[in-house]
Amino acid sequence: MELNNSKAKRITWWQKNQVKISPWIFLAPGLIFFSIYVIAPIFVSIGISFYQWDGLSPSIYVGLQNYIELLDDEYFYISLWNNLKWLIFFMLAVPIGLGLAIFLNQIVFGIRLIKSLFFFPFVISQVVIGLIFTWFYQPNYGVIAPFLNLIGLEGFSILANENTATYGIIFAGLYPQIAYCLILYLTGLNNINPEQIEAGRMDGAKGFHLFWNIVLPQLRHATFLAIVVTVIGALRSFDMVAIMTQGGPYGYSNVLAYYMFEQALSEYGYRMGYGSAIATVLFTIMMFYILFFIYRMYRNEREDNN
Amino acid sequence: MFPTPIHQRPIVNQYIYKIFLPISLIIWLIPIFGILMTSIRGLGDITAGNMWGTPSEFLLFSNLYDVFTNTPMIKYTLNSFKVTIPTMLGAVALSCMTGFALANYKFKTNLIIFFIFIAGNFVPFQILMIPVRDLTFKIGLYNTITGLVLFHVAFQTGFCTLFMRNFIKALPQELIEAARMDGASEFRIFWKIILPLTRPAIAALCVLIFTFIWNDYFWATVLIQGDHAMPITAGLKSLNGQWITAYHLLSTGSIVAAIPPVIMFFLMQKHFIAGLTLGATKG
Numbered sequence: 001m002e003l004n005n006s007k008a009k010r011i012t013w014w015q016k017n018q019v020k021i022s023p024w025i026f027l028a029p030g031l032i033f034f035s036i037y038v039i040a041p042i043f044v045s046i047g048i049s050f051y052q053w054d055g056l057s058p059s060i061y062v063g064l065q066n067y068i069e070l071l072d073d074e075y076f077y078i079s080l081w082n083n084l085k086w087l088i089f090f091m092l093a094v095p096i097g098l099g100l101a102i103f104l105n106q107i108v109f110g111i112r113l114i115k116s117l118f119f120f121p122f123v124i125s126q127v128v129i130g131l132i133f134t135w136f137y138q139p140n141y142g143v144i145a146p147f148l149n150l151i152g153l154e155g156f157s158i159l160a161n162e163n164t165a166t167y168g169i170i171f172a173g174l175y176p177q178i179a180y181c182l183i184l185y186l187t188g189l190n191n192i193n194p195e196q197i198e199a200g201r202m203d204g205a206k207g208f209h210l211f212w213n214i215v216l217p218q219l220r221h222a223t224f225l226a227i228v229v230t231v232i233g234a235l236r237s238f239d240m241v242a243i244m245t246q247g248g249p250y251g252y253s254n255v256l257a258y259y260m261f262e263q264a265l266s267e268y269g270y271r272m273g274y275g276s277a278i279a280t281v282l283f284t285i286m287m288f289y290i291l292f293f294i295y296r297m298y299r300n301e302r303e304d305n306n
Numbered sequence: 307m308f309p310t311p312i313h314q315r316p317i318v319n320q321y322i323y324k325i326f327l328p329i330s331l332i333i334w335l336i337p338i339f340g341i342l343m344t345s346i347r348g349l350g351d352i353t354a355g356n357m358w359g360t361p362s363e364f365l366l367f368s369n370l371y372d373v374f375t376n377t378p379m380i381k382y383t384l385n386s387f388k389v390t391i392p393t394m395l396g397a398v399a400l401s402c403m404t405g406f407a408l409a410n411y412k413f414k415t416n417l418i419i420f421f422i423f424i425a426g427n428f429v430p431f432q433i434l435m436i437p438v439r440d441l442t443f444k445i446g447l448y449n450t451i452t453g454l455v456l457f458h459v460a461f462q463t464g465f466c467t468l469f470m471r472n473f474i475k476a477l478p479q480e481l482i483e484a485a486r487m488d489g490a491s492e493f494r495i496f497w498k499i500i501l502p503l504t505r506p507a508i509a510a511l512c513v514l515i516f517t518f519i520w521n522d523y524f525w526a527t528v529l530i531q532g533d534h535a536m537p538i539t540a541g542l543k544s545l546n547g548q549w550i551t552a553y554h555l556l557s558t559g560s561i562v563a564a565i566p567p568v569i570m571f572f573l574m575q576k577h578f579i580a581g582l583t584l585g586a587t588k589g
Contacts, residue, residue: 018491019492020413022411022492023407023408023411023413023416024407026404026406026496027403027404027408029403030401030404030463031419033460034422034460034461034463036460037438037441037460037461038426038429038434038460038461038464039422039426040437041434041437042429044436045433045434045435045436045437048436048437055436103330105308105309106311106312107311107313108312108323108324108327116571116575117335118331119575120568120571121338123564123570123571124521124564124567125523125539125564125567126523127539127540127542127543128341128560128564129337131556131560132341132560133337142357143336143357175337183579183582183583184582187583189308192307192308194307210308215308222583232428238431238524239523242523243523243543257432260432260435265528272436275436278432279430279432280433282432282433283433286430290424290425290428293424294421298417298421
């Protein structure tokens with residue numbers, strides 16, 4: 001009898017509290033995993049940036065030494081400057097993607113297949129895209145060699161020239177990124193409220209005026225997403241650089257993401273502390289965008305709840 | 307509809323559009339045509355600089371044979387599947403639960419936890435690299451597929467949670483309330499009501515994660531050394547070093563690496579796009 005009694009009690013306790021406890025049971029596996037592999041490492045990395053460490057021998061606390069060295073490091077500035085170039089020129093993917101989306105938003109024979117083929121580059125690995133473009137740029141065997149000859153730049157190697165290497169990589173990076181923005185904008189155009197467009201047309205709005213005042217505001221969501229993913233993509237640019245130039249010539253096409261990797265994990269030595277300092281700088285830059293994104297989501301949440 | 311449907315335009319414009327459409331597609335796909343054509347060629351064409359003319363020999367199958375027998379390409383491809391599929395299943399399973407918890411329950415730290423998942427999803431990989439590599443070493447999983455999968459699952463849970471939570475939040479709440487009134491346990495609600503309804507979201511996440519992980523290069527280089535566990539992206543890069551100017555083999559290898567995500571994309575395009583736009587598509 002007593003046993004039954006206590007069992008009954010336990011069930012009622014569980015029934016009373018399960019709505020409070022359940023979320024934590026559902027959250028636990030994901031949250032624990034995410035904390036160990038993503039959240040904690042951020043803080044550990046920031047911590048390591050105050051040490052001198054080769055990954056094996058005991059680490060030595062050096063305070064701000066790594067950051068002070070960064071301020072004097074010519075290659076750090078080159079990488080930072082290249083990151084800025086990435087941010088600016090990578091943004092071209094947004095208007096080009098929008099333009100293409102407007103061009104393709106028609107109903108004609110075969111348009112579905114044509115759209116799919118336009119999305120195509122986004123699905124392919126950046127390693128493959130990087131390899132293709134590296135080969136395109138080859139001064140002797142490459143695809144653009146005939147064009148270079150035409151304008152008198154025979155044997156000119158885009159990726160071996162310190163002034164052009166970064167632009168060459170960004171151009172290759174734009175290829176999948178434009179496809180990404182195109183996908184976002186085509187979906188956006190699809191979701192536009194047709195009545196507003198018709199009302200605008202009734203009022204005599206046409207062409208650019210219609211686009212700017214009526215269409216573009218409705219594409220807000222797509223534009224926001226396109227900008228966010230493009231900024232993140234620009235700051236994360238690692239694959240393309242690793243494949244196409246490995247930061248060369250002489251570090252002139254380096255970006256922070258690749259420079260960090262080079263310092264911490266390559267033949268140039270295992271400078272974990274210094275690498276972490278570079279990563280921390282990159283993280284700080286990225287944090288502005290992340291906070292902006294979260295702020296927007298927070299605003300939407302509050303609107304939803306009211 | 308914007309822009310004005312082409313069939314409402316003058317006939318001349320319609321013709322211009324129909325001519326420009328395929329031309330623009332061809333220009334857009336030049337890089338793809340480039341590798342397709344080159345994968346057919348032999349070394350003779352490459353050294354002669356014949357990149358765009360008709361191939362002098364049709365050697366696609368011989369190139370494929372070369373790539374698969376003289377390099378660890380089969381191994382790389384298998385490794386990629388071994389990394390990609392468990393990651394896909396793991397991340398989707400974890401995020402169904404986290405997404406459900408964050409969408410369905412009100413508690414103080416709900417939004418904070420949600421935002422932590424979002425923020426973590428956007429951080430640069432470099433800030434995680436050293437500690438994750440270190441941790442993988444310490445638990446004896448460096449240079450193993452399991453080590454790579456564990457990290458991928460954890461990281462992808464961020465994005466998947468964002469997606470799942472928003473999806474479940476948009477489901478009709480009355481269903482859940484009604485089930486609770488009937489005395490269904492929370493687990494039953496999750497299993498019997500929520501999971502069946504999230505099928506489209508699960509499909510979208512599966513395609514997306516498949517593509518992301520298949521194409522990952524950074525973590526494959528950081529956590530793997532040596533052919534036994536190397537996925538195809540890193541494998542292709544290392545072969546690139548050996549092939550130097552053997553562009554016909556490089557192209558063939560690239561095509562092999564690109565085929566699985568491309569097939570996935572064409573089969574599940576609707577889900578893929580729904581995932582990318584964070585569920586902004588209707589229907």
